[in-house]
Amino acid sequence: MxxxxxxxxxxxxxxxxxxxxxxxxxxxxxxxxxxxxxxxxxxxxxxxxxxxxxxxxxxxxxxxxxxxxxxxxxxxxxxxxxxxxxxxxxxxxxxxxxxxxxxxxxxxxxxxxxxxxxxxxxxxxxxxxxxxxxxxxxxxxxxxFCTNIPLPESYDEYYKGLSSSMRQNLRTAFNRLKRDGHSVSIKVINEGNKCDEWNYMEIENIQSTNVNYHDITQPTSATDHDFEEMLSLYYQRHKERYGEHTSKLKKWYMKHLNFMTKSLRNMSSAMNIMLYIDNELAAFMGGLTSQGEEDYIVPRLSINSKYGFYSPGMLLVNETVRYMINKTSIRNLDLSLGTETYKSKMGG
Known part of the structure; x- marks a missing residue:
């Protein structure tokens, strides 16, 4: 040898x-x-x-x-x-x-x-x-530590597997949005400019398995705008959590050179999921699917604290699970590094 x-x-x-x-x-x-x-x-x-x-x-x-x-x-x-x-x-x-x-x-x-x-x-x-x-x-x-949420073959099975308190939290957030008359929509940016969109308020209740997904191909300029929104929320959340201001130079670097931004924007395995409340970005996650398309790994997840009363991060994870079970072959949601409580409570 x-x-x-x-x-x-x-x-x-x-x-x-x-x-x-x-x-x-x-x-x-x-x-x-x-x-x-x-x-x-x-x-x-x-x-x-x-x-x-x-x-x-x-x-x-x-x-x-x-x-x-x-x-x-x-x-x-x-x-x-x-x-x-x-x-x-x-x-x-x-x-x-x-x-x-x-x-x-x-x-x-x-x-x-x-x-x-x-x-x-x-x-x-x-x-x-x-x-x-x-x-x-x-x-x-x-x-x-990384948190993984295994996905069953049906959303109903996933929902029933959550603790009673987590199911109640989801129902409360959903009902608050309806009661207060907010418009809520979700967009999934897949490869290139291909997207799935749906109106959250059209869902009958939080445990419903029936969702009317709309497949669209949006202009590149619209996708560019989506990424600018996600980066802006990412900077905002970073400042709130760590007290650090993102300089103009750092913002330019993050937009044009950062390897994770480029991967989430250009890789064939990228998937970015955005939740809007009244047309304002309330939460997003950006991740990549594995080569076998069975795992979705999330390096970026940010929440708009303005809408904290409605638990947008929790709702985003829930809708991501529902979407992946209904529309993809992904059967493991990897929320990556971190021991935040909501990760384990959502099934990790």
Whole structure:
């Protein structure tokens, strides 16, 4: 057995090999796809400046056959960290085919680099995680929790599976909106400018399984406007939660360069879900579907505090579940990192 290692800083050079390895391994998340990582890599120059790190890729071959790609960030102190440990990239991993025994390749890489590799945001189900957890010279630095909501085959089953208090909370929010005479609509932006829309107030009651969805293709300018609205709410929520003002330069960066914004706007797997009250954005979530289209992972979710009385975040999650069960093959809603109470109460 002959193991060789090749280094490159130019990601497009690896595209064919990357795609071949990725498509044979359904356990790798959408964040390991070439399409997503290309957006991340193009954006990485900002981290070269602010975090003093350089993206580098190592291709590991066995007897001349590509076996594993290790996307890493080299720090100024000479250490290495797995690529992707940034806000918006929820899961990190190496790229390898299903059934690959990664231990010998990773240990060969560590020996080649002559220093440890720091891993973060590795899913427990990952072969990479399972191979090294508890091993000698492998230290776990901490845990981050992600909330997953498994979706049954019918919305009625999901609704009945919620606690009685959560069902009451949903009914209360729904009835408040009706009582106060608000107009409520929901839009799902799928690939490109294709959308599904529905009038929330046309639903007979919160547990109804019948929804009149409208398929539309809107102008690109309208989709651009939708993303500007989502970013504006994202800035607003960030200021409320962390007390940080978003500068004009940061807003320009977020709109035009940020890897997550570009992924949510341009990737074929992107899905953005928006809830409007009186034509004003009250809540949204932006996420990506897995390569098997069974998981929907949400890196961005923001709520307009102006409408907090109506629990728009809770309603958005509920309507997302109903939509996914009715209209898609998605059967797992991954609300990503964070331990907010509403996530577990909504079925996580």
């Amino acid at each position: 002959s193991i060789t290692i090749e280094k490159t800083y130019w990601l497009p050079q690896l595209k064919p090999i990357w795609n071949n390895l990725y498509k044979t391994n359904a356990s790798l998340s959408i964040f390991q796809s070439y399409e997503f990582m290309l957006n991340f890599w193009k954006n990485s120059w900002i981290y070269c400046l602010t975090h003093k790190e350089l993206p580098v890729f190592y291709l590991i071959k066995e007897d001349g056959k590509p076996r594993l790609i290790a996307p890493l960030c080299k720090k100024t102190n000479g250490t290495y960290e797995i690529m992707g440990v940034k806000n918006g990239c929820e899961y990190c991993d190496f790229i390898y085919a299903d059934g690959t025994s990664v231990e010998s390749y990773v240990r060969e890489l560590v020996s080649y680099l002559k220093c440890p590799i720091v891993f973060a945001r590795i899913k427990e189900q990952s072969v990479l995680y399972q191979t090294f957890v508890g091993k000698d010279n492998v230290k776990e630095c901490g845990e981050e």
